Amino acid sequence: MLFAQQGYRVLLLEKARFPQDTLSSHYIHQPGISLLGRWGLLDELRAAGCPPIDRESYEGPGVRLDGFSLPVDGHRTTYAPRRFVLDPILAAGAVAAGVEFRESCAVTDLVFDDDRVVGVRYTTPGGAEATDRARLVVGADGMRSLVARKVGAGNVVEHPRMSCVYYSYWAGVPAGFEVYERPGRWMVAAPTNDDLTLIMTYFPQDEFSEVRKEVEPAYLEAVRSTSPELYERMSAGERVEQMYGTGHQENYFRKAYGPGWVLLGDAVHHKDSITARGITDAFIQARSLTEHIGERLHDPAALDEALKRYEEDLEDTFSDVYQGALNVAELKPEGRTEMLRKLVGHQELIDRFFSTVSGACSFDDFYNAELLAVLDQN
Structure with a gap:
């Protein structure tokens, strides 16, 4: 959307077909x-x-x-907002700005001219293979980014996984934005679409193999032992969706750019979801990237300098936020709660x-x- 508003031709490829949910604290x-x-x-x-x-x-x-x-x-x-609500709004905003948007198109490879990325290969909704060329390929394709893998964008900062998370949606459980913590546990409740409440539980990463075997009992016991009052509200309500979760919450900054390519969102920087910063940070990165590029897309030297500044901004803007998320994800509240009291x-x-x-x-x-x-x- 922001590139199109600057006057550029933009092709947006989305492998899903909207509306579709995705694993997200949202x-x-x-x-x-x-x-x-x-x-x-x-x-x-x-x-x-x-x-x-x-x-x-x-x-x-x-x-x-x-x-x-x-x-x-x-x-x-x-x-x-649920992602099946938010994502179509973002895509519609892009289309309104002039972006060509194609759903059900899975990118399978990049096109190179020597060491420069000059386009992408992808499958169409009908299963055919297609190729499109571009001055710049933006990999906003998540933690397991194909673009990052194909260009060899390694991690420049990396820390071990800290927590695992499971969540679901509840009807009849009134809640504001609520956070509960004790050693080894972190709970979040937040209202979302359709009068539902999102309730998330975080466990230490070293408990993942055990928690995943009996997810629902572990989830309920975590809430009961951390916030009995929230547990009572849940007992009076009803879980209306399956359990969702993951133990694969990577913590890294990747190399952000190279000849003809740049990474954005979780593809370039991912941290434990416990502080729910993913969507907000991706928006900030989108603003930074498009503002740095401005009118420089067709000037190779100026574009390279703009991408370099974008990468520097990532470190300057998110280093403290990244470390803050890791501190919370340790699930060791003792020092923090002493200050908070x-x-x-x-x-x-x-x-x-x-x-x-x-x-x-x-x-x-x-x-x-x-x-x-x-x-x-x-």
Whole structure:
């Protein structure tokens, strides 16, 4: 959409046929909501019936915090839309901008001219093979990116898997945006489309082999032992979909670009989903990439410099967020909850804490003189 608005011809290939769901925590933080507003897509999301979220609660050992992230560009309300709702809205926005959109087209290979990527090969909905050439191939094709594999884009930063996650959707379980934590467990509840509530449970990675054998009992026991009150609400409701989950949550930054190609979203940077930053971060990357390229697509030297700056922005923008997600995904809340207990009664600091997760406030801005004074007093 953003490239088309700059006047470029764009072909968007999607292997799924919409509407289709995908494995996702699907929460959008304030910076992502701000970009949807800027792009003219926020009204479409609201019209799709996703409940607005304007308050968050966190319960950890010996502490409860209530508040919400600070606004970004005036947007404080957030949403957790199902992906079969969100993705068609994004695709329709691209088509409206002039993008040629083809569903049920699975990319199978890249086309090279010497060491430069100059196009893609893919299968059409009818099963035929097709080839299209392009000045730039953007691999926004996920953690298992074919584009990354074909160009040999290795990891430049990498950490072990930290957690595994299972979730499902519940009817008759009223909930706001709720987070519960104890050693070895992390729970999230959030309202989504069709009056359903998304309830997610996180376990340490080293428990994955056992949890996957008996997913539902492990899931329910995790909720019961972490938040009995949420468990009571679930007991009065009904699970209306299957259990979804994964233990394959990789943590990395990949090489972001090369001759004729660039990576975006989970293809270039993936972290544990426990802080639900994937969609928001992909939006931020899309803005960064298209702004850096601007009118430089047809100037090889200028394009290479723009892609280099995009790669540098990835590290500058997401390094702290990445480390923050890994810290939470350790599922060892003791040090963090000791600090959070000292925030009780200081609403501005509570909201700023929530803002570090959303991206509305940097970690450097959070650890300011006011916070240090409160910590010293206690």
